[in-house]
Amino acid sequence: MSSNNNPASWQLNCPVSIPANAEYVTLAxxxxxxxxxxxxxxxxxxxxNNEYLIALNDAAQLPKIEGPLALTTDSFVVSPLFFPGGDIGSLAIFGTVNDLAVSGAKPLWLTLSLILEEGFPLAILDRILESIARAARETCIKIVAGDTKVVPRGVADGLFINTAGVGELITxxxxxxxxxQVDDxxxxxxxxxxxxxxxxATREELGLEPLxxxxxxSLLQSVELLRSGIGNQVRCLRDATRGGVAAVLHEWAEASELTLSIEERNVPVSPEVRGVCELLGLDPLHMANEGTMVIAVKPGAGTAAVEILKSIPETATAQQIGIVKSRGIVPVTIRRTLDSEQPLDDxxxxxxxxxC
Known part of the structure; x- marks a missing residue:
């Protein structure tokens, strides 16, 4: 995305109409x-705006929490800033909330830092801030502190966002x-x-229909339902972002010193994703997600967990995809459609x- 003040240069994949007399971010x-x-x-x-931000203090004054807390931080540099199904603003909120949720925490507070490029249209900034506010309301998290920096043209590709999220750990x-353990x-x-x-598809302008x-x-509701439905039957959860499902499985295999084995035919893949991956030679298991998680549960709890997830629209196509085995030659295996088990690359x- 170019960083000059030509409105047309900022229109790529942006739903905001930028008038010729639009205001832009300056170094000042x-x-x-x-x-x-x-x-x-x-x-x-x-x-x-909320009761914490309105004071404009150097540090937010937050109420006391009795139990232990979870803290996460993340930075968002996605390109383009707008993509089908979201934008950098909603991505920053959902990404932070999901990290807290899969860690067993109820999200409470979030800090938000904006690194803006000189020449960034304020109309686009307003659209992204609206998206941030909407996602924060949906997940009931309060943005309590923040920071804004402006860098010279060409340094930040429009906008980068950094967050820190705090949540209360819930048993x-x-x-x-x-x-x-084996048979999980x-x-x-x-x-x-x-x-x-x-x-x-957006960045490379592949022209797919439908996009x-x-x-x-947000994964918050699905995690809360699992907690209330099967509680201590859950071993671990992870949102499968960069590196996709394959990266999560390899991290878990390394941590447990066991082998994780999945069935390709059980892994849900949409026709659009399957088609693009086949066309470009990509593996869906390596592709990023921002609202999909991998869950490991104790033996026998998988059916109940899937039924719980299918009770809400966001996770209505949840599937049991594999089991944990004793450590073999490779850490992660996949049984492909021709019924041959083979290593799944990290x-x-x-x-x-x-x-992201």
């Missing part, structure tokens, strides 16, 4: 003076992949690879950089 907006205050008051607070807390059952919450393919939609969304790198 990041210098702490009058324009900084104007940016905060008229744009950021106008969208994100039972999933004990994690190191506790996996593996589940995927929905079709895989949708985010990676949506970003790829693949990202799964960018991704060495993303087939598509900057997807």
């Amino acid at each position: 907006h990041g210098e702490g003076g009058r324009l900084s205050r104007k940016l905060i008051q008229e744009h950021i607070l106008a969208s994100l 039972p807390i999933p004990p994690g992949p190191a506790t996996l 059952e593996l589940i995927i919450s929905g079709p895989i690879g949708r985010h990676g393919i949506a970003v790829l 693949p939609l990202s799964d960018c969304g 991704p060495l790198g993303s087939p598509l950089p900057r997807i």
Whole structure:
């Protein structure tokens, strides 16, 4: 995305119409003076205002929490900023909330830092801030502190976002992949690879009809249902972002020193994702997700877990995809459609950089 003040140069994949007399971010907006205050008051607070932000203190004053807390941080540099099914704003909120949720925490508070490029249209910033506010309301998380910096043209590709999320750990807390045992059952919450393919199709202008939609969304409700439905039967959960499902399985195999085995025919893949992957020689198991998680449960709990997930639209196509075995020659195996079991490679790198 170009960083000059030509409105047409900012239109790529952006749903906002930018008028010829539009206002743009300048370096002065990041210098702490009058324009900084104007940016905060008229744009950021106008969208994100709450009882914590309104004070504009250097640090948010938060209420006491009795139990242990979970803390996560993340940075978002997706290109393009808008993609089918979401944008960098909703991605930042859902990505942070999902990290807390799969760790066993109820999301409470979030900090939000914006790194803006000089020349960025304020109309696009407003659209992204609206998306941030909408996602925060959906997940009941409060944005309590933030920061805004402006960098020279060509440095930030429009907008980067950094977050930190705080949540209250709720029992039972999933004990994690190191506790996996033989015969534990593996589940995927929905079709895989949708985010990676949506970003790829948009960035490369593949002209697909219909456009693949990202799964960018909240996992909070599905995690809460699992907690209330099967509680301590859950071993571990992980949102399968960069590196996809394959990366999660390899991380769990390394932590547990066991072999994780999945059945390809059981892994849900949408026709759009399957078609693009076959066309380009990609493996859906290596493609990024932003609203899909891998779950490991104790032996015999898989059927109940899938039924719980299928009770809500977001995870209605959840499937049990495999089991945990004693450690074999390779850490992760997959039984392909021709009934041959073979190693599932650990991704060495993303087939598509900057997807989150």
